[in-house]
Amino acid sequence: MTEVKSYLVAVFDDDDVLLNAINSLREKGAKIFEAFTPFPIHGIDPALGIKRSRLPQVAFMFGATGITCALTLQIATLGFDWPLNIGGKPHLPFPSFIPVSFELTVLFAALGMVGTFLLASGLWPGAQKIIFDPRSSDDKFILVFDLEKNKHFSTDQLTEMVSNAGASEVNFKDIVEKH
Amino acid sequence: MNVTSSVREPLITGGKTWADITNDICRQVEGKPSKSWIIAFTVSVLLLGVGVFCVMYTWFVGIGVWGLNKTVGWAWDITNFVWWVGIGHAGTLISAILLLFRQKWRTSINRAAEAMTIFAVLCAASFILLHMGRPWLAHWALPFGNTYGSLWVNFNSPLVWDVFAISTYLTVSIVFWYIGLIPDLATIRDRATNKVSRLIYGTMSFGWNGSAKDWSRFESVCLILAGLSTPLVLSVHTIVSMDFATSLVPGWHTTIFPPYFVAGAIFSGFAMVLTLMLITRKVFHLEDYITLAHVESMNKVITLTGSIVGVAYITEFFIAWYSGVEYESYAFINRATGPYWWAYWAMMTCNVVSPQLFWFRSLRRSLWFTFFISIVVNIGMWFERFVIIVTSLHRDYLPSSWAYFTPTWLDIGDYANSFGLFFTLFLLFSKFLPVINMAEVKAILKSSGDVQTGQATAKSIVKDTETVPQN
Numbered sequence A: 001m002t003e004v005k006s007y008l009v010a011v012f013d014d015d016d017v018l019l020n021a022i023n024s025l026r027e028k029g030a031k032i033f034e035a036f037t038p039f040p041i042h043g044i045d046p047a048l049g050i051k052r053s054r055l056p057q058v059a060f061m062f063g064a065t066g067i068t069c070a071l072t073l074q075i076a077t078l079g080f081d082w083p084l085n086i087g088g089k090p091h092l093p094f095p096s097f098i099p100v101s102f103e104l105t106v107l108f109a110a111l112g113m114v115g116t117f118l119l120a121s122g123l124w125p126g127a128q129k130i131i132f133d134p135r136s137s138d139d140k141f142i143l144v145f146d147l148e149k150n151k152h153f154s155t156d157q158l159t160e161m162v163s164n165a166g167a168s169e170v171n172f173k174d175i176v177e178k179h
Numbered sequence B: 001m002n003v004t005s006s007v008r009e010p011l012i013t014g015g016k017t018w019a020d021i022t023n024d025i026c027r028q029v030e031g032k033p034s035k036s037w038i039i040a041f042t043v044s045v046l047l048l049g050v051g052v053f054c055v056m057y058t059w060f061v062g063i064g065v066w067g068l069n070k071t072v073g074w075a076w077d078i079t080n081f082v083w084w085v086g087i088g089h090a091g092t093l094i095s096a097i098l099l100l101f102r103q104k105w106r107t108s109i110n111r112a113a114e115a116m117t118i119f120a121v122l123c124a125a126s127f128i129l130l131h132m133g134r135p136w137l138a139h140w141a142l143p144f145g146n147t148y149g150s151l152w153v154n155f156n157s158p159l160v161w162d163v164f165a166i167s168t169y170l171t172v173s174i175v176f177w178y179i180g181l182i183p184d185l186a187t188i189r190d191r192a193t194n195k196v197s198r199l200i201y202g203t204m205s206f207g208w209n210g211s212a213k214d215w216s217r218f219e220s221v222c223l224i225l226a227g228l229s230t231p232l233v234l235s236v237h238t239i240v241s242m243d244f245a246t247s248l249v250p251g252w253h254t255t256i257f258p259p260y261f262v263a264g265a266i267f268s269g270f271a272m273v274l275t276l277m278l279i280t281r282k283v284f285h286l287e288d289y290i291t292l293a294h295v296e297s298m299n300k301v302i303t304l305t306g307s308i309v310g311v312a313y314i315t316e317f318f319i320a321w322y323s324g325v326e327y328e329s330y331a332f333i334n335r336a337t338g339p340y341w342w343a344y345w346a347m348m349t350c351n352v353v354s355p356q357l358f359w360f361r362s363l364r365r366s367l368w369f370t371f372f373i374s375i376v377v378n379i380g381m382w383f384e385r386f387v388i389i390v391t392s393l394h395r396d397y398l399p400s401s402w403a404y405f406t407p408t409w410l411d412i413g414d415y416a417n418s419f420g421l422f423f424t425l426f427l428l429f430s431k432f433l434p435v436i437n438m439a440e441v442k443a444i445l446k447s448s449g450d451v452q453t454g455q456a457t458a459k460s461i462v463k464d465t466e467t468v469p470q471n
Helices: A015-027 A044-048 A055-081 A094-120 A155-164 B018-030 B035-061 B076-100 B104-108 B110-131 B135-141 B158-191 B195-204 B212-245 B257-283 B292-322 B326-337 B341-359 B367-394 B409-432 B438-448 B458-467
Strands: A002-012 A032-036 A141-146 A169-178
Touching: A002 A015, A002 A155, A015 A032, A015 A044, A015 A141, A015 A155, A032 A044, A032 B212, A044 B212, A055 A094, A055 B212, A094 B158, A094 B212, A141 A155, A155 A169, B018 B158, B018 B409, B018 B438, B035 B110, B035 B409, B076 B104, B076 B110, B076 B158, B076 B212, B076 B257, B076 B367, B076 B409, B104 B110, B104 B292, B104 B438, B110 B135, B110 B158, B110 B257, B110 B409, B135 B158, B158 B195, B158 B212, B158 B438, B212 B257, B212 B367, B257 B292, B257 B341, B257 B367, B292 B326, B292 B341, B292 B367, B326 B341, B326 B367, B341 B367
Parallel strands: none
Antiparallel strands: A002 A141, A002 A169, A032 A141
């Protein structure tokens, strides 16, 4: 089943204008679908109501898995599977296990977190995420409104509100979504 | 709100706008390669060709073709390995440690420095494989069960730690670098005019569209990767130094090694970053992005780390005498006055004396002088590793085992191979990927660009800094 969704795409020239616009438009009751910017803007997360990412916790969990695997591997091989007398050292020399445990913690945490990030954001080779305005990767800041969810405003009202908030351009875009 | 002191020099000059940044950086990716690039690339590929021949020869015949003997069992192979790994450290320092310290000047150089890290670590890894003699058995260094090889690997051994450290370092560096590349690849994709490049850069950009939610996660990921890479980079050279420090060889058996090696690594890495960036900046006309302020900052890091290295050399010498260990004292006096005195004094001149010249402001702001010193430092750091490895080995406990190492043409050829590999990869990177992190530079433009901060000209600011004490 396919569905056509209509969006209002407001183009801004400046990040500070964009931030003010987000705050004032949300105050007036407009529902913002998403903002697209060429670089991360500080203060945009609270303005849009984006919650703090839980990726740090994910990284911690993967790191904990890494250190567990590393210690299990070293203890199991050196201590139990084939204990060797190496220079008269104990079979379970924990100080010697620190470097490998550390490296595997970092490796698991980094790869696990990045993998989670890519999955959560739907980024992979060949992924086609919707690009509302290609200039948003150059020097324009884009605010997108789902017209469906802003039915309490007429299209003209919304256009006027967005222009008053500082948008330099207002466009409309229909996206065909496949379900 | 960012508040930038008026005494700070602007980091981006030339009155750039965001669109200018996109155009300036994408130009070299989209345009035809310049003549100088083609010449440099041809030379690098030829060098790589000669190098591959030498490496193949070494593989087929064995490492007996090197100048090694019974006494000196490690020489250029491990020297080159440590040298390349050390060079790699600057990239991670710039991208991770300076990110945590919120140093904005890193944004103009971090992309190229991280690329340099990856290529340098690859070169280092090639020497690890080569020095094994039978590189097709390299997987024996990994913990496979004993039905596969002989036994489990020995986790007491720093050489095993090294395997884990270097492979983790390479992997995490590649991931960190690539994650940072994604938004810039999307910029190139959105500008692409032909189908092929849109497909290639589209695939490589993973469909990135710069939504606020993705940026929020992206920033989180970068910050944590920086947090993970910081101890990682310190651990890597620490572990490399333990290859020596945990042995009982006089001259190697030193507790000062880990911090001393890390400082040396950053020292040589920054020198290599400067060598590469001074050329890149000239060839790609990036003078507005990599300004004298950047060069000066890097030179300050060189002076700091160079001084740490100098103090370490002197401390080592002092402790060799103070410990009262006969062999230790001999090892150090032999370094300075024995058959390898020339290597020792080359190291001392290049690493201890030359960075001190950067105390003069005019010298650390001179491009030619900086370029010259950056090469001198890299030569010095190569000699440092050579001195540590070869001079400690060549006088064995029994005078009958004393020997002298002389390189053969294959020692030189295999070293040349790593240069061919390094420059070929770096030139490919500089042509096909954005050499400057556009998204990050755009993000600091308002607070650190010369137009937006309301600073008049670089000249008037230079005047300011002369009267105001710098921090």
